[in-house]
Amino acid sequence: MNASSLTRRRTAVTAAVSGTVLALSALVAHAMPFGHPAPDVEAKGVMLLDEKGRSVYAKDAGTPRPMASTAKIMVASVVLSTEGVDLxxxxxxxxxYRDYVTEHHASTADLQTGDKVTVRQLLYASLLPSGADAAYALADTFGTGATGAERTRSFVAKMNAKARELRLRETTYKTFDGHGKDTSTPAELAKLARHAMENATFRKVVRTKKYKGDAPAANGRTRTYTWTNTNQLLGAYDGAIGIKTGTTARAGKCLVFAATRGDKTFVGALMDSGDRFTDAAKILNHGFGDDDGDVEIPELPAEGENG
Known part of the structure; x- marks a missing residue:
């Protein structure tokens, strides 16, 4: 190799190395806004997006994991995107619906056989206490087919079609409540959450701490249902506006969350955490540039799996 060729090769290598360093520097700067260090969290997978959908913090965000009851975000999204839906x-x-809860030891809204509840109430029942019975009712109502089994399969197919429409390529639904081999990634759950939060009805439901409403009971009287949100960030974290928990033995504790302060909104997802609410608070603090805030949010015991 002559001197001229050697000089050109050294110049090319130097440029390539410099470009790589600059690219890595940009990624690091983007992952650590305001000069704050990344938070130490227990969750195995995390993604936090800002109001423009840009990544603010990520930890193994592209690895598919069991999603548990965060699947009900897609249940609500499919229902609310149905043309002409009557809430x-x-x-x-x-x-x-009740038998399903018993069979799978699932979380429940304690819907009573024969009662007549509205689609709107079923959304609250699915997203607040994470009722698998309510999610089943929605799948049975908005699926197509001659039998309940056909209708629920049809509805799960709609969930997967919606995932493809949103380009959630690593997200797969096997059930309407996430108790099976339903998988997604933190990155795609956060992306789905941003889409879901564009709907005003969805936003109103998931920011509700407690819902109380009446329904015609099977005995001809009126039954009052009261459902409490399993998302303990609400009322405990400044600016929290939703959105959904999920827990199974396979998935661990999952949380899709969002918060707004002033003109800043962050939407995030974490999967398989031993302390999901504290993790979420730390991650949100990182986004808001408030890393020194008190972030301990104790988790109350939940009834059943998949809450």
Whole structure:
């Protein structure tokens, strides 16, 4: 190799190395806004997006993991995107919805057989206490087919079609409540959450700490349902506005979350955490540039799996 060729090769290598260093520097700067160090969290996978959908913090965000009951975000999204959806349509509670909860030891809204609840109430029942019975009722109502099994399969297919529409390539639904081999990534759950939060009804439901409403009971009287949100960030973290928990033995504790302060909004997802609410608070503090704040949010015991 002559001197001229050697000089050109050294110049090319230097440029390539310099470009790599600059690219890595940009990524590090983007992951650590305001000069704050990245938070130490227990969750195995995390993604935090800002109001423009840009990544603010990520930890193994592209690895598919069991999503547990965060699947119900997609249940609500499919229902709310149904053309001409009537939120006041009454749905009769079937015994099989209650039997499903018992069979799978799932979280429940304690819907009573024969009662007639509205689609709107079923959204609250699915997203606040994480009722698998309510998610089943929605799948049975908005799926197509001659039998309950056909309708729920149809609805799960709609969930997967919606995922493809949103380009969630690593997200797969096997069930309507996330108790099976339903998988996603923190990055795609956060992306789905941003989409879901564009709907005003969804936003109103997931920021509600407690819902109380009446429904015609099977005995001809009126039954009052009260559902409490399993998302303990609400009321405990400044600016929290939703959105959904999820827990199974396979998935661990998952949380999709959002918060707004002033003109800043962050949406995030974390998967498989031993302390999901404290983790979420730390991650949000990182986004808001408030890393020194008190972030300990104790978790209350949940009833059943998949809450």
């Amino acid at each position: 006041e349509r009454k749905v009769q509670v079937r015994q099989r």
